[in-house]
Every structure is written in structure tokens, then in C-alpha cells.
Amino acid sequence: MKKTVISLLLGLSLLGLGNVWAADSVSISLTPDPTNPPSPQMGDWLKFHSVVGNPGAQAAHGVVAWISLVQVDPGHEQPVDLEDWSAHKAVTEAVLQPGQNVKVEWPIRLIQAGAYRVVISAVDRETGHVMTSPFVDFQVRRKPVVESGRILPVAFGIPALVLGVLAWRRYRGRAS
Amino acid sequence: MNPIALIARKESGELLMSGRGLAWLLALSVIMSALSLLLVSNTELSLLDNAQVVYMVMGTVTALGALLAVVLGSDAVAGEQERGSLMPLLLAPVTPSQFVFGKMGGQVTGWVVMYLLSLPYVWAVGSSGQNLAQSVAYLALFGTPVVLGFGFLGIFLSARLRSVRAALLTSLIILMLLVSPLLLGPSLRQSVIGKVFDAVNPFSAAVNTFDSVVIDSQPLAMQGTRLAVTLVWLVLTAAFAIRSVRKMEI
Numbered sequence: 001m002k003k004t005v006i007s008l009l010l011g012l013s014l015l016g017l018g019n020v021w022a023a024d025s026v027s028i029s030l031t032p033d034p035t036n037p038p039s040p041q042m043g044d045w046l047k048f049h050s051v052v053g054n055p056g057a058q059a060a061h062g063v064v065a066w067i068s069l070v071q072v073d074p075g076h077e078q079p080v081d082l083e084d085w086s087a088h089k090a091v092t093e094a095v096l097q098p099g100q101n102v103k104v105e106w107p108i109r110l111i112q113a114g115a116y117r118v119v120i121s122a123v124d125r126e127t128g129h130v131m132t133s134p135f136v137d138f139q140v141r142r143k144p145v146v147e148s149g150r151i152l153p154v155a156f157g158i159p160a161l162v163l164g165v166l167a168w169r170r171y172r173g174r175a176s
Numbered sequence: 177m178n179p180i181a182l183i184a185r186k187e188s189g190e191l192l193m194s195g196r197g198l199a200w201l202l203a204l205s206v207i208m209s210a211l212s213l214l215l216v217s218n219t220e221l222s223l224l225d226n227a228q229v230v231y232m233v234m235g236t237v238t239a240l241g242a243l244l245a246v247v248l249g250s251d252a253v254a255g256e257q258e259r260g261s262l263m264p265l266l267l268a269p270v271t272p273s274q275f276v277f278g279k280m281g282g283q284v285t286g287w288v289v290m291y292l293l294s295l296p297y298v299w300a301v302g303s304s305g306q307n308l309a310q311s312v313a314y315l316a317l318f319g320t321p322v323v324l325g326f327g328f329l330g331i332f333l334s335a336r337l338r339s340v341r342a343a344l345l346t347s348l349i350i351l352m353l354l355v356s357p358l359l360l361g362p363s364l365r366q367s368v369i370g371k372v373f374d375a376v377n378p379f380s381a382a383v384n385t386f387d388s389v390v391i392d393s394q395p396l397a398m399q400g401t402r403l404a405v406t407l408v409w410l411v412l413t414a415a416f417a418i419r420s421v422r423k424m425e426i
Binding site: 147148150151152154155156157158159161163165166169 | 194198199201202205206208209212213215216293296297299300301303
């Protein structure tokens with residue numbers, strides 16, 4: 001009895017897995033642009049290239065591919081809201097014929113320092129799971145956004161200048 | 177000389193030429209410096225926050241300009257009366273509108289000096305250069321009608337209440353109410369009341385434009401309604417100020 005139940009459960013789970021492990025209808029590559037700065041900092045632009053292709057024998061319908069960014073700094077792991085990073089977040093293809101490839105460029109502006117992992121995901125109407133590209137990791141160096149070298153002379157210089165004008169007026173008033 | 181130019185010259189002179197009069201300029205520069213130093217000490221800012229910092233400085237400059245305007249406006253009529261110099265002014269061949277615009281001459285000078293003084297600070301905090309030129313242009317375009325409108329409001333209250341203290345207190349309370357968007361985040365203004373308040377408040381129109389242009393890089397074409405709100409504010413307060421001065425009895 002026990003054996004029968006286990007066999008039944010195993011069979012059911014394999015049926016479920018069958019759906020999860022169905023062949024990908026879309027292949028996605030992801031490579032950084034060779035002109036990307038080797039050590040990017042906040043404010044720089046990075047470009048990534050993808051080829052979304054259909055390696056199968058049947059057409060893929062309603063293909064949507066999108067870029068995702070995850071911060072992977074230890075203790076700060078979180079998905080990144082791309083609103084400020086990129087205006088080009090997704091592409092759609094109504095039909096991807098067998099053997100057809102679509103080249104996509106993903107430009108992103110680096111907004112915050114940290115370690116990041118970028119990945120392109122895609123779905124189509126028929127396949128029951130998300131297909132993903134390989135990851136690309138990159139590190140963004142911190143850039144002081146409010147530069148002390150600019151602020152300090154202004155912050156101390158302007159009041160000193162006004163004070164100087166005040167003192168000069170007072171001196172001139174006394175002299176005359 | 178034109179009566180407007182005469183009064184404006186006297187007002188500007190009192191504001192800028194006397195040593196005591198210049199103390200406000202020192203106070204302004206100290207406030208702006210303190211704000212900038214607080215910002216430089218924040219190392220956790222992201223690149224996006226750089227635009228946020230420029231936006232904050234623009235809002236602060238506009239609020240300080242409005243503060244200067246209500247103080248000067250509150251003194252314009254009631255102050256003259258308390259010093260005993262209102263009677264000669266009213267007996268002189270000066271129309272109410274010439275009197276009001278002459279008084280506004282001093283405020284325009286004060287605002288121009290304040291604006292020029294704020295430019296180094298805007299440049300200093302806007303290190304990423306994101307929409308820096310736009311910041312300078314929009315601060316002038318939207319800050320000017322808002323600030324001068326507060327000046328007219330001060331003159332209106334000063335002529336109506338005939339007391340510097342009462343006019344100043346009332347003006348400051350109105351100022352506090354209207355600049356509240358600078359203190360409240362956008363999320364706190366998402367209710368119906370908040371949206372209506374935002375739609376008619378000239379200060380909201382200015383800071384929302386600063387936000388839209390500096391942070392979101394939106395064009396001038398999207399700021400038409402907001403610009404109209406600030407201009408309506410300017411025209412209405414000017415009309416009320418002139419009307420209240422005209423109604424004054426000797």
C-alpha cells in the first residue's frame with residue numbers, strides 16, 4: 001500500500017516536473033558591450049546585447065523579453081526598480097519564426113553604487129515557464145554626488161564675501 | 177523722475193545700501209551654506225538624489241524669497257504709517273498702482289540679489305550636471321511670479337490691517353500654509369483635498385515644476401498649467417494690493 005502511494009506521488013510529481021522542464025521555445029544570450037567602461041561608476045552608461053532566438057521547429061507567439069537587475073551586495077540583496085536606470089526595459093515580438101533571431105540592445109544608466117547582476121527573461125504564449133539568459137555581473141563604483149570640492153568654497157566663500165561687503169560699508173561709513 | 181522709479185530706488189537703497197539692511201543677505205547665505213554642508217555630509221545619496229538635492233535647493237530659495245517678500249510687503253504700508261511717513265506719501269501725486277509698483281521695486285531688487293546669490297549654491301550641489309541649466313532658468317521663470325505674488329499679498333494685508341505685526345503674522349501663516357508642499361512628501365498630497373490644494377497653490381505649481389523638470393527631465397510644454405497658476409497668482413495679488421491701497425483713507 002505504502003509503495004503504491006509513493007509510486008503514485010512520484011508519478012504525479014514527475015508529471016508536474018514535465019511541465020517545468022519543458023524545452024525552452026526561446027533562447028536568449030546576454031553579453032556586455034565591449035566599449036563598456038571596465039570599472040564603471042555612478043552616472044556611467046552600460047550597454048548589453050541580447051539575441052532572442054527561436055531554436056525550435058515551431059513558431060513562438062507573443063514573445064516578451066525584459067531586463068531585470070538585482071543588487072547582490074551581501075546584506076543588501078534586492079531587486080532594483082529600473083524606472084530611473086533604463087527607458088528600454090522590454091521588447092515584444094508577435095511571432096518568432098523557427099530559426100529567427102532578434103537582436104536587442106539594453107542601455108542602462110548606473111544610478112547607485114553596488115554589485116549587480118543583470119539577466120534577460122522571456123516568456124511566450126505557449127511555454128509554461130520563464131526562460132532566462134545567463135547572468136552578467138558588474139560592480140558600480142561610488143561617485144560622490146554632492147562634491148565637497150565644489151560645495152566647501154561656495155559654502156564658506158559666499159558668507160565671507162557678504163561679511164566683507166558689510167565690513168567695507170561700515171568702514172566707509174565711519175570714514176565719511 | 178517717474179514716481180515708481182523714485183519709490184523703487186528708495187526701497188532698494190534701504191534694502192541693499194545700508195549696512196543693517198544687508199544683514200538679511202548674510203543670514204540668507206548662512207542658511208544656504210548650512211543646507212549645502214548638510215547635503216555634502218550625506219554620503220548615502222544615489223545619483224538620482226543629486227537631482228533631488230538641486231530640487232531641494234530650488235524650493236528653499238523660492239521659500240526664502242517668499243519670506244523676504246512677505247516681510248517687506250507687510251512693512252510697505254503699515255510700516256510707513258507707524259513711522260509717520262504714510263501721510264506725505266498719500267498726499268504726493270502718486271496713484272495707488274504707482275505706490276504699489278514702486279514698493280515692489282525694492283522686492284524685485286531683493287529677489288534678484290537673492291536669486292543671483294543662490295546660483296553658486298545650485299551649481300555647487302548639482303555636481304552631476306543633470307538639468308543644471310534648466311534649474312537656473314526655471315527658478316527664475318517660476319520663482320519670480322511666486323515670490324512677487326507673496327510681496328503683493330504682504331502689501332495687500334499691510335494696507336488692510338494697518339499694523340505691521342498683524343500683517344506680518346497673517347502673511348507668515350499664509351506662507352506656511354502655501355509652502356507646506358515643500359515639507360510634505362508627494363505621497364501625502366495624493367488625497368482629493370491634497371490634489372485640489374496642489375492644483376491651486378502657486379507654490380505647489382513652482383515646486384512641482386522643479387520636480388518635473390529637474391528630476392524627471394520633462395519639457396516646458398508640460399508646465400503650461402502650472403505656469404498659468406503662478407501668473408494668475410501674481411495678477412490676482414497685484415490687483416488686490418492696488419485695490420486695498422486705493423481704498424485707504426487718509
